Amino acid sequence: MLKRLLGLILLIALLPWGCATTGPGNPGGGLVFISTQEEVRIGAQVARKVEKRYPVLRDDPVAHYVAEVGQRLVRVCDRRDITYHFKVLVGDQVNAFSLPGGWVYVFTGLLEKLDNTAQLAGVLGHEIGHVVARHAVKRLQLALGVGILYSLFVGERGGPLTQDAVKLIINLAMNGYSRANEREADRLGLIYEYRAGYNPQGILQVMEILRGIHHGRVSSWQRFLMDHPPPQERIRLLESYLRRLPPQALKYPFYRREYHLEVLEPLKSLGRLEKKRFLPHRYRRPSPGPGGSP
Numbered sequence: 114m115l116k117r118l119l120g121l122i123l124l125i126a127l128l129p130w131g132c133a134t135t136g137p138g139n140p141g142g143g144l145v146f147i148s149t150q151e152e153v154r155i156g157a158q159v160a161r162k163v164e165k166r167y168p169v170l171r172d173d174p175v176a177h178y179v180a181e182v183g184q185r186l187v188r189v190c191d192r193r194d195i196t197y198h199f200k201v202l203v204g205d206q207v208n209a210f211s212l213p214g215g216w217v218y219v220f221t222g223l224l225e226k227l228d229n230t231a232q233l234a235g236v237l238g239h240e241i242g243h244v245v246a247r248h249a250v251k252r253l254q255l256a257l258g259v260g261i262l263y264s265l266f267v268g269e270r271g272g273p274l275t276q277d278a279v280k281l282i283i284n285l286a287m288n289g290y291s292r293a294n295e296r297e298a299d300r301l302g303l304i305y306e307y308r309a310g311y312n313p314q315g316i317l318q319v320m321e322i323l324r325g326i327h328h329g330r331v332s333s334w335q336r337f338l339m340d341h342p343p344p345q346e347r348i349r350l351l352e353s354y355l356r357r358l359p360p361q362a363l364k365y366p367f368y369r370r371e372y373h374l375e376v377l378e379p380l381k382s383l384g385r386l387e388k389k390r391f392l393p394h395r396y397r398r399p400s401p402g403p404g405g406s407p
Contacts, residue, residue, distance in 0.1 A: 147250045149194060149214075155253075156214025159282045160198070163218065170201040175224065175383070178375040182230060183217060183237045189308035190238075191301070192245040199237065203383070207326060210286040211240035213249040221383065224376055226322055230368035231315025233376070234306045239316065242301030248294040249285055256281055299347055303354050312365040313355055320348045 147155075170176045183199035197215040207226055209219040217240045219233075227233055243249065289295065299316065307313040324344035355362075 143251055144254075145247055145250060146254060152247070152250050153195060153214035155250075155279065155282060156212045156216050158279050159212050159286070160216045162279065162283060163202075163212070163216075163286070164200075167202040167204055167218075167220075170203055170221070170383075173201075173379065173383075175221075175376050175379045176201045179219060179224075179233065179237070182233055183241070185309050186234060186238050186241055186305045190241050190245055190305050195244075197241070197244070207323070209236050209240055210289075211243045211249075212282060212286055213244065213247070213253075215244055217241065217244070221380060225380055226326065227319070227376075228369060228372065229315065229318075230372045231306065231311040231313075231366070232319050232322070233315075233372065234309060234311040235302055235313075235316025235319045238302030238305040238309075239298045240302075241305060242298035243290065243294065245301055246294070246297055248290050248298070249282055252285055252290065252294075253281055295347070296350060299351055300354050303351055307358055307362050307365070310365055312367045313358060313362050315367060317348060317351050317355065320344050320351065324348070 179201055180199040183197060187193065187197045195215040197217065199217050199219075201224070202218050202220050204220045205222040206220040207223045209217070209223055211217045217237060219236060219240075223236065224233070227236070290298070303313050303316050306315055321344075
């Protein structure tokens with residue numbers, strides 16, 4: 114067994130061409146040993162667990178609009194070798210997160226705080242940025258080390274290491290990535306927003322909203338701010354990225370009217386339905402995985 118493991122490590126060292134380093138799908142660089150297929154498989158496992166924990170809005174104009182904006186961003190992003198799934202979770206959390214393999218979630222609590230579609234595009238573009246840069250799988254490799262590489266290359270599928278991976282990804286998704294990862298996702302989100310034809314100032318406005326919401330608070334955000342760049346720092350960086358775009362980018366539309374009609378007004382109805390306990394037919398259970406419906 115030890116000889117096989119040493120042989121595997123030597124093989125990996127001698128065949129760097131078999132691992133992703135830089136380029137589409139990995140703008141931040143670094144070795145990625147986890148295949149796209151494995152990444153999607155892990156993401157599907159985590160998605161099922163997430164959707165057991167939170168209700169998912171279905172057959173609803175809000176969910177359709179969020180998915181439409183998300184797919185518009187996907188068409189201009191740097192990684193299109195996977196299927197992206199955009200879903201709305203019902204909850205008061207002012208949060209959004211992504212999973213490896215293309216799953217992107219946004220809470221109704223965050224949607225209610227936004228004011229236009231450019232802001233929504235900024236949020237979704239940021240999460241797409243995490244998927245494009247493969248931040249989750251890179252952290253997964255770092256945390257689990259040679260053990261998971263052995264599992265993936267030798268073929269021990271579905272074992273306890275995979276369960277460890279699922280737990281780690283859930284923690285990353287809910288608590289965030291490193292400061293460097295967040296900065297990179299901010300940059301990519303702004304670029305994708307611009308490429309898709311939304312006003313790239315939208316993501317800046319989101320940072321202002323978050324700064325206003327959490328100004329002076331500690332509670333759960335104390336841990337968040339330990340790993341994430343402070344909103345003011347992120348705003349300064351985004352402003353510097355914005356200055357590198359063509360001047361006409363600032364004239365791109367925000368789509369405020371559309372956002373109010375397609376998202377905010379329906380969410381008001383959802384609030385009334387919650388009080389009447391008409392929720393069950395509005396939600397669905399976990400998705401069947403990458404082969405099932407988004």
